[in-house]
Amino acid sequence: MNPGIYVHIPYCSSKCHYCDFNSYALGQARTEPYVRALLREIERTAAEVKTESRFETVFFGGGTPTMCSGEQLVRILNALRSSYDLSPEAEITTEANPGTVTLEQLAQLRQGGFNRISFGVQSFDNALLRSIGRIHTDRQAEEAVALAREAGFANINVDLMFGLPGQALPAFGETLDRAFELDVPHLSIYGLIVEEGTAFGRWHEQGKLDLPDDSLEREMYDLVLEQTAEYGYEQYEISNFAKPGFRCAHNQVYWRNEPYLGFGAGAVAYWNGVRRTNCLLPGEYVRRMREVVSLSIEEERLDPRDALGESLMLGLRMMDGVDIDALSQRFGLDVRFLYAAHLRRMTELHLLESDGSRMRLTREGLPLANEVWAGFIGGG
Ligand code: SF4
Incomplete structure (x- = not known):
């Protein structure tokens, strides 16, 4: 990564x-x-x-x-x-x-x-x-x-x-x-x-x-x-x-849901599985830095299921799509099993297509991506 x-x-x-x-x-x-x-x-x-x-x-x-x-x-x-x-x-x-x-x-x-x-x-x-x-x-x-x-x-x-x-x-x-x-x-x-x-x-x-x-x-x-x-x-x-x-x-x-550091007011960092957001207002940011106070206003450790759902949503934005076997391995969860019903439905509607373990949006799926992503949030 x-x-x-x-x-x-x-x-x-x-x-x-x-x-x-x-x-x-x-x-x-x-x-x-x-x-x-x-x-x-x-x-x-x-x-x-x-x-x-x-x-x-x-x-x-x-x-x-x-x-x-x-x-x-x-x-x-x-x-x-x-x-x-x-x-x-x-x-x-x-x-x-x-x-x-x-x-x-x-x-x-x-x-x-x-x-x-x-x-x-x-x-x-x-x-x-x-x-x-x-x-x-x-x-x-x-x-x-x-x-x-x-x-x-x-x-x-x-x-x-x-x-x-x-x-x-x-x-x-x-x-x-x-x-x-x-x-x-x-x-x-x-x-x-x-x-x-x-x-x-x-x-x-x-x-x-x-x-x-x-x-x-x-x-x-x-x-x-x-x-x-x-x-x-x-x-x-x-x-x-x-x-x-x-x-x-x-x-x-x-889009690959890989780690990044974030600096500045409102910046988000995603590091070691934790997403952290800095305070939003520039004046407050400057003050907190001056007073050596924590900048963080939100810190969330994503559980593997949520992180997997997000990775699918983000990855499917790319025309190369996602490698569902690689994602299953990365998060220790079986994508094909967890989202079986949703994947079947999206494929039948020709919004998703797969080629081996690679899955991507179809041309018809591009403008309807929100519908495809919805199924990866909070369940299959
Ligand atoms: S207000 Fe600033 S950040 Fe927002 S769109 Fe305009 S130029 Fe970009």
Whole structure:
């Protein structure tokens, strides 16, 4: 197993209307105390979690990590290098908002060891970008990708969304075309989920959100599958598409339910079978680090049955699927026996298929993945 490291930067310029991530519109001024707290957490955890593991992936997410300066992000990465054995070939990603990057910052990141960058673009339709609360324009997104290339990044991801309020199929098709023109090696393309506690969640309750219906959303997803294949992207996960050799290694750590350390406010770590979540608010995080108090607000040791169910759910997101014999062995439980009825039903409905011990979603199963996963939660 190749463990990963996640670092959370919870700052954003403003809050996007759909966003339920642990992120706050706090501005850049507050980042330095937070960065210092992160450095202390990295050092403190290294003293607590003695590990010989070599880490193959590091991912800075948020929030908007590029609200921090290049120097700050590189300082955090260097602290990780001093405390842990990072593989020389490790994939080191930062998320970035096209509205917050400069060439100088990107060059600093590249020189400091970051080798992958993931831009939250979401759409190339400026009216739509404004209506979902994004701070950048289509041109800024294109410029950001160009700047990243100029700074030496070859491994670039662009995030897009579909199923947005008022979004029509031709408009989404144009956004896809613009993304293909950028010719980046990785695309993550997600359908909108309206989450409680977000601006969209409130507007939806008030009946103010003009969401595409299920069939239009399905057409959008079909367009994604058709066109990504046409442009030479391989679908390797429900929402992720890569040119050969550019799959995101870090996300595969999550989908394979492999261990990872997590640093920062709200960060989750999954280590030695225990899932631990840090306190959410950046101010509280800084205070707890200063007062040398535990950061943890939730700690859960997953029993083998729950861990197996989660591994099936996560693993089936990948087009390679899961090796059910290997999972049975890993958790000491027999997948074929435990989930016999559910597996039979899903196979009869052509939502799941298997080839020896490898099991995966079918093309028909992709948009109905929730139904398949439901059977792995809490029973067969
Ligand atoms: S930039 Fe990303 S993390 Fe920040 S509010 Fe928007 S979606 Fe959320």
